[in-house]
Amino acid sequence: MDSGPVRVMASAGALLLTLTLTGAGGDVPDPTGPPWPSRGLFTTHASGTPVGTERRCTVSEILEPSCGVWWGGSPHENRLEELEHNAGRRMDIVYTWRGIDQAKIPGDRERRILAEGRFVHTNIEARRFTRPGHPAVSYRAILRGEFDSVLRDQARGVAELEAPYFLTFDHEADANKRYNKRGTPQEFTRAWRHIVDIYRDEGADNAIWVWNVTGWEGNLGRLPGLWPGNDHVDWISWEAYNMTGCDLMPNWKHVDSFEDALRPAYEWIQNEGPRHGIDPTKPVMIGEMGTTDIGPRETMRWYTDVPRVLREYERIRAVKVWDSKVSSGCDFRIGANRYARQGFEAAGRDPYVNLPDRVRRLAEHAHRD
Template identity: 25%
Template sequence: MIATMAAGCGDGAGAAPKITTTARAGVAPVPPDKGAYFGAWVPEDGAGGPSPSQSPSESASATASPSGKDAGKPGMAPVVGFEQRLGRQLDIVQSYRGWKTEFPGGLEKSVAGGNRYLLLTWGGADTREIVQGKYDDLIARRARAVKALGKPVFLRWSRDMDKSSGRKRVHSAGDFTAAWKHLREIFEREKVDNVAWVWCPTARGFSGADAGSYYPGDDQVDWICADAEPGGDYDYRDLSEAVKLFMQWARGHHKPIMIAEFGVPKAYGPRRAEWLREAAKTLQDPQVKAVVYFNSDEQAANARDRRRAYSVTGDKHATSALRELATTPYFNPRNLPVTSGG
């Protein structure tokens, strides 16, 4: 079943096409009529924890045990703690599971059992082996497990497939699209209708790696996504520059956009708040229907690598700016309650 909606006029700068998805409305996640869902990746292992340079009061606030009915659910304490500092509940909580890892786990069940959407990021495998049927049983088991959750799920399979680091597994754009279609066929065979399929290369891949060639087609994709960190080789780079070519490409497709894993590097120091406020302007685009902040330092090579560390935890000014973004009406389409945060 195809859900169709027009992008809201006056919700942001620029024109956007009529938005369609293959997802079943009311069962799978569909775009909000106006604005964009706000979500985050909050590591369960504390990789996005407080900075060693923060003040004692900031440290106490960042590490205080979260409270509330969801805080005690499996995997939810870091999420609830982040929400309390943000001043609102998340629309989307991201989880990650490797290709052979059983899911849903505790976090996925906790998210699905509440009032948040689950963004399940599922690792990839050798695309040719997938098409050859080597993993059909595994895929079918995962499909049944997702169906059994009984709640809407964003499924982001084999993200960043355009990166050269994954070439041995992905092989080629043609191999990737064939594998994508094979997965969808198995999910359809298992009658899984609570999934919205999120196709997600890197935003950088549109400036030379031909990320668009990995696109399986409008009939195979519900949400077009990009991972959009500024990149560790820039001293400073606005989000608008990081997503520019991706957004130009996406204009040619009648799909809602998700900007996943965007984050402001700690290397930007006192300019982090400024970066986030400019990002809020960029993301208020009528085709952008979901944004997911990457509140983690796990991509950093070591503790001194601040160009790939994105957590705002313990950074008072960056947290305040992210709270401004998250509580802007555009990014709160469900009109969830807002508190002062802290």
């Protein structure tokens, strides 16, 4: 079974930059302050290690930290400032959405987010975002090369950043609304590899490929056929939702905790993944997470419990909240629920999801050396 980073960097082997963290007292940096390259070191250890205790923290060339978890989100209607205000802190990773027909990736918005010191994760949909209604694109069209010139423009745009950039092709390919709709699972994996190979050909070594699925227990049997291969995937990602009362999910009568939601896919990857050629040591990103309103105390606790759960699932190294309203009865916006906002803000203060600024700098330099 092949494994490890999918890109061949200029340096030999996987680059690991190391930081020795030592406590010096102090507080969490002000989330309204300047971008992280000019801010001070967060002096509480990201692992929760007591101040004054040394701990070596590493970050790999694919941005996998050894000392905690990146904290991010997908802002409602691209309102990043509003999300960060409600979260009481800056996001480490911001999720953006583009179509496969858009040559300008990263766009102005992504470049601004990067310039302000955050990472970007862009999902490239198999849809035409340059046309009304964003019609779907078949995987066969991609394999025929109909979008090769656009993809090469994208790849060159990412390559010129000289900064790490998370990318996904057609997220949630296992979902009922996508599975076998835009093409077969085999065509999906071939299209994924085709896109990654184009980016490689154009020198986009800084592209970090995140394979994203729903992670729902009923969809796990679909995952082997959708796996592009260890050499074309850097991170594995799925969602962790509770949708009690969501009008789009009328049969969802129960309540899933954050741990309930992420556990099935995590255990499947660890236990069953190797049989299907999936490397279980790859870092995991919870690509989207959130809960509907399940009551004041319960909603707040759903979010405050997230850092504790993350500590218990060691392969998880990034998590992003889905700060959006899907329908009138299915609202995950942090700012729309007082108790969700308080719980998410409290969770975001936990040291485990507050990686020190120097760790972020090390991540940046990993793609410049």
